[in-house]
Amino acid sequence: MTLSRQDRPEVTAADVEDMTPEQLARLAHDLDDVEVIHNQRKWPVPGTRAEKRAERAVALWFALSALSGLAFVLAFIFWPYEYRSPFEKGYTAYALYTPIIGATFGLAVTAMGVGMVVYVKKFFPDDVSVQQRHDGASDEVARKTVLAQLAEAGQDTTLARRSMIKRSAGAAMGIFGLGLGIAAVAPLVRNPWKGGDQAALWVTPWAPVDGETVYLRRDTGILGEVSLVRPEDLAAGSLETVFPFREEERGDEEALLHAQRASDASVMLIRLRPDLEVLKRSGQEDFNYGDFYAYSKICTHLGCPASLYEQQTSRLLCPCHQSQFLVTQYARPVFGPATRALPQLPIAVNDEGYFVARSDFIEPVGPAFWERRP
Amino acid sequence: MSPTPSPEPAPNGREGWLYQLTGMAPTMTTPSPQKSTMRPRSQLQRRVASAIALGLGLLTAGGLYTAFAPQPQVALAQGDGALIAAGQELFDSHCISCHGPNLQGVQDRGPSLIGVGDAAVYFQVSSGRMPLARQEAQAQRKPPIPQFDPHTEQGQANLDALSAFVQANGGGPTRPPATGVDLRGDNPARGGELFRLNCAGCHNFTGTGIALSSGKAAPTLDPANESQIYTAMLSGPQSMPKFSDRQLTPEEKQDIIAYVKSVTDGNNNPGGNGLGGIGPTAEGVIAFVIGLSVMIGFALWMGARS
Numbered sequence A: 001m002t003l004s005r006q007d008r009p010e011v012t013a014a015d016v017e018d019m020t021p022e023q024l025a026r027l028a029h030d031l032d033d034v035e036v037i038h039n040q041r042k043w044p045v046p047g048t049r050a051e052k053r054a055e056r057a058v059a060l061w062f063a064l065s066a067l068s069g070l071a072f073v074l075a076f077i078f079w080p081y082e083y084r085s086p087f088e089k090g091y092t093a094y095a096l097y098t099p100i101i102g103a104t105f106g107l108a109v110t111a112m113g114v115g116m117v118v119y120v121k122k123f124f125p126d127d128v129s130v131q132q133r134h135d136g137a138s139d140e141v142a143r144k145t146v147l148a149q150l151a152e153a154g155q156d157t158t159l160a161r162r163s164m165i166k167r168s169a170g171a172a173m174g175i176f177g178l179g180l181g182i183a184a185v186a187p188l189v190r191n192p193w194k195g196g197d198q199a200a201l202w203v204t205p206w207a208p209v210d211g212e213t214v215y216l217r218r219d220t221g222i223l224g225e226v227s228l229v230r231p232e233d234l235a236a237g238s239l240e241t242v243f244p245f246r247e248e249e250r251g252d253e254e255a256l257l258h259a260q261r262a263s264d265a266s267v268m269l270i271r272l273r274p275d276l277e278v279l280k281r282s283g284q285e286d287f288n289y290g291d292f293y294a295y296s297k298i299c300t301h302l303g304c305p306a307s308l309y310e311q312q313t314s315r316l317l318c319p320c321h322q323s324q325f326l327v328t329q330y331a332r333p334v335f336g337p338a339t340r341a342l343p344q345l346p347i348a349v350n351d352e353g354y355f356v357a358r359s360d361f362i363e364p365v366g367p368a369f370w371e372r373r374p
Numbered sequence B: 001m002s003p004t005p006s007p008e009p010a011p012n013g014r015e016g017w018l019y020q021l022t023g024m025a026p027t028m029t030t031p032s033p034q035k036s037t038m039r040p041r042s043q044l045q046r047r048v049a050s051a052i053a054l055g056l057g058l059l060t061a062g063g064l065y066t067a068f069a070p071q072p073q074v075a076l077a078q079g080d081g082a083l084i085a086a087g088q089e090l091f092d093s094h095c096i097s098c099h100g101p102n103l104q105g106v107q108d109r110g111p112s113l114i115g116v117g118d119a120a121v122y123f124q125v126s127s128g129r130m131p132l133a134r135q136e137a138q139a140q141r142k143p144p145i146p147q148f149d150p151h152t153e154q155g156q157a158n159l160d161a162l163s164a165f166v167q168a169n170g171g172g173p174t175r176p177p178a179t180g181v182d183l184r185g186d187n188p189a190r191g192g193e194l195f196r197l198n199c200a201g202c203h204n205f206t207g208t209g210i211a212l213s214s215g216k217a218a219p220t221l222d223p224a225n226e227s228q229i230y231t232a233m234l235s236g237p238q239s240m241p242k243f244s245d246r247q248l249t250p251e252e253k254q255d256i257i258a259y260v261k262s263v264t265d266g267n268n269n270p271g272g273n274g275l276g277g278i279g280p281t282a283e284g285v286i287a288f289v290i291g292l293s294v295m296i297g298f299a300l301w302m303g304a305r306s
Helices: A013-018 A021-031 A049-078 A091-123 A140-156 A163-188 A253-261 B016-022 B043-068 B081-094 B117-126 B153-168 B188-198 B226-235 B250-263 B280-303
Strands: A034-040 A126-131 A214-218 A238-245 A267-271 A292-296 A308-310 A315-317 A324-326 A332-335 A347-349 A355-357
Touching: A021 A034, A049 A091, A091 B280, A238 A253, A238 B188, B081 B153, B117 B153, B117 B226, B188 B250, B226 B250
Parallel strands: none
Antiparallel strands: A034 A126, A214 A238, A214 A355, A238 A267, A267 A292, A308 A315, A315 A324, A324 A332, A347 A355
């Protein structure tokens, strides 16, 4: 039978002194209203061979975990981790670095967990206990006394009547909290319209600065190298990704890299085969240079690089949502979710034979936004 | 004929056209009337002088023509004649039904091969794309037919002969002399930059390829050898754009090959298995399916009665 709180056994300090550990443990159960219905030890007879085997099994898992942990530490410190090409000596060791630290770390954690579970399964007694659940609030006495205690504490510390301290402390903590909140939210706030007509949404790095010529430049994979593009560089049916370049940036690696990495600067310079029939967009009839057409690489749907160029069908594909643009018809969308043509960059060839941009794009590149006129 | 009294060449005279042609002063061939003391030249003398003048004029005109005339703009067979003849024989027995007897192409079957060059022939035939199995969205890579298997000596010789024949008809880009490991540049890191900029759009950053429009696809680069990668860039097969040597220099192409070779065909898989090398989707699915199954298995084991 269970004991209710009212008939909890009264135990004095003297009684506890005389109790055995077993009796104390049972008393703990009784005080918590727990009734042990069934408790069967796994190994009633200590020292059997089966028990020893079970013990060794658990210890083996923990030992395995310890060894794996040690192997992980040693591999992490000493294993060669620096890149080796597959054709260099030492590639196999390098290639094994990740699997080895992953496997040893994983085994250490897993073996530790398995050891614990095995220990519980092999040695914890089969035990069924029931604890009574008590509903409702604390009893009347406890509630009253706690409130009285709190009120007394307020009186003792004189906080109850120090409204100046309460208000100033409230202001200090409140404003500090507000600051934390602003710091958390502020990085999410951007103003893309800053700058009016010259806002980042409207212009790209192709916009001339102080009337300086903007050249078309290729990326050679070497930082700081400037390689300008000439019409004879491209074979018919080819595509080259180009970036804006101004003479002022020559030698300035940071500026050159910035022009390459800007999200709206990538332009595809395409040389069509001369036998293709081309439909130009009205008002943009002179944007191309012969068979050379320059389009923004940024998909007008969601801004992925739409640079999968099928030179036989003259289509540009976007890998993200399968939009397709027809280069021979001002890169208008012919398939997929994109609804606007890729913006065309007006290009020309200067006196020295280099491609230059005649101006910035005449429309914003990339996905649509509310203020954009269609 | 009597000597003309005027120093001007006689417009209708027998030597008049000759004076105009050679621009020689008439005094050189006709005696001046002032020097009447000289005996008029005999007919023989005049004839000899005329013949010399005519010869000089023709020589000058011919020399000028040789010096300034443009080179003929016609395709000339060049290279080893026997090789080209062998190539023509191979062409006639394998390619002619779609590309036509004069490489001009056949409507709805195959394009003209004039000007595609040796690079395109090597790429298409050595990779087994040509001869085509059937007309479909694009030519698929398959084991090359035995006559053109680049791994055999005879196949290599046949490839060279066929390439020479097509090259002799209209020229075009040619494959580099180096092959195999020699075509790998020494800067795969730069090759990786260029690959991601120029190639990864279609071939994926580990060269596994991707679907294109209407049944076409960019193929995986795993089975392609160095020469095939190089000639593909040079000739722009099928949907692929061309990358001329002025756009990607030979050194840049070789760096790209070094990068491709270092990441394709099971290379550079630090996890042990690349899971297709197509990015986080495959990895996420594997982690979700296998990882979650293992977790559930553990949970069931822990909860099971012992």
